[in-house]
Amino acid sequence: MSRRTIVAMPGDGIGKTVLDETIRVLDAAGFEADYVEGDIGWEFWCNEGNPLPQRTLDLIEKHKIGLFGAITSKPKDEAFNELKPELQEKGLVYSSPIVGLRQHFGLDICLRPCRTYKGNPLNFIRRGQGDVIEEPEVDVAIFRQNTEGLYGGVEWSDPPEHVYDALMTHPKFSKNFGWSPKEDISVSTRIFSKKFTERILRAAFEHAKKYGYKSVTVCEKPNVIRETSGMMYKMAQQIQKADYPNIELWNTNIDAQMMWLTKNPENYGVIVAGNMFGDIVSDGFAGLIGGLGFACSAQYNPETGIGVFEPTHGSAPKYADYPVSIVNPIAMMESACMMLDFIDEQEIAKKIRKAIAEVVEEGKVRTYDMAKMPGRADVVDNGAASTEEMTDAIITKL
Ligand code: NAI
Ligand code: MG
DSSP: OEEEEEEEEEESSSHHHHHHHHHHHHHHOOOOOOEEOOOHHHHHHHHHHHHOOOHHHHHHHHOOOEEEEEOOOOOOOHHHHHHOOOGGGGGOOOOOOHHHHHHHOHHHHHHHEEEETTTTTTSSOEEEEEGGGGGOEEEEEEEOOOSBTTTTTEESSOOOOHHHHHHHHHHHHHHHHHHHHGGGGGEEEOOOHHHHHHHHHHHHHHHHHHHTTTTEEEEEEETTSTHHHHHHHHHHHHHHHHHTSSEEEEEHHHHHHHHHTTGGGGGEEEEEEEEHHHHHHHHHHHHTTTGGGOOOOEEEEETTTEEEEESSOOOOHHHHTTHHHHHHHHHHHHHHHHHHTTTTTTTHHHHHHHHHHHHHOOOOOTTTTTOOOOOOOTTTTTBBBBBBHHHHHHHOOO
């Protein structure tokens, strides 16, 4: 097997720490790779006026595989104020580099698995019959369409005349919004294309088939959002009937799903949704298996083979300043395992997952979140493991 080159994009805050620690684990597990650093994040916005420089895009284009930590984003006014004075005249507008990455490379498939680790004190529990405490095992794979829908960026406040006129031709718009002055109207669109809807659906069914899940659930709201959600569900029915007759197709509404996931999370297998509902439902399930310290993700383009792997959490700036890092690196390490699966290094991924599972189950080494402490700088003095100690424990198991 030839040596891989991975574009390592630490980003900001704790992104840097968890990525460094993850590379230690990858090395210890015997993954042979060179890492080139990709610049991304707040520092590059402030100094260059671009949080996602072209040189980083070039690196990803060349090497195809990226490991990403986390970035800091701030509101419009703060973004402007922190820009270098000589750049402030240039009319630059900040936009999230991670959304930029997804759009630039068309990373339309986002996979967020949520799997219970045995012995994780953060696992969801519920009261069963006769008041027994049950700890249902969660094993879901959420496929989120990553480039379209409500996060597609097609939106206006005080829309241009021609857009407004076009909207006024829709009877519901003229009836329900026609009374408002145009300048007081904001519009965010939710556009689904057949091509990318089919791609996310097929990715979900393929995953179910490959890993033996019995059902695929479309989690949208087709009874109300008839066109987009309706299209996704209808296409799912066609795909299931034609190509995956042995996999059950279920249909849930996002609102009801958020209620059911604390009632019977063990019933679900693969879940597929548009961009925003996928974002919501994946955070919901992540809460059942340990929250941000455990929530990992892959995003990729099946045509180009470009993939970027990242934890769901952000840069947690407050924690980045602690003298000893306290955050849980497992979400980043799990994301790296997804990268390994993607590039056909499943054996190494398996080894790392096993080592993590052993440390979690043993319960001797727990970061502050697992120890249920408030995230203060003194948690390590009070018995929680530091980020580094957690990594060391995992490496020892390897
Ligand atoms: P966050 O995810 O950075 O932190 C929220 C809280 O979650 C933290 O205060 C901490 O209590 C906990 N947490 C996060 N990661 C953890 C870990 N690995 N181990 C243990 N606990 C952990 O979200 P927040 O505070 O809303 O945003 C901070 C910055 O990150 C913002 O600038 C935001 O825009 C950005 N962000 C970036 C994301 C990305 O890079 N993909 C995603 C979410 C937020
Ligand atoms: Mg989210």
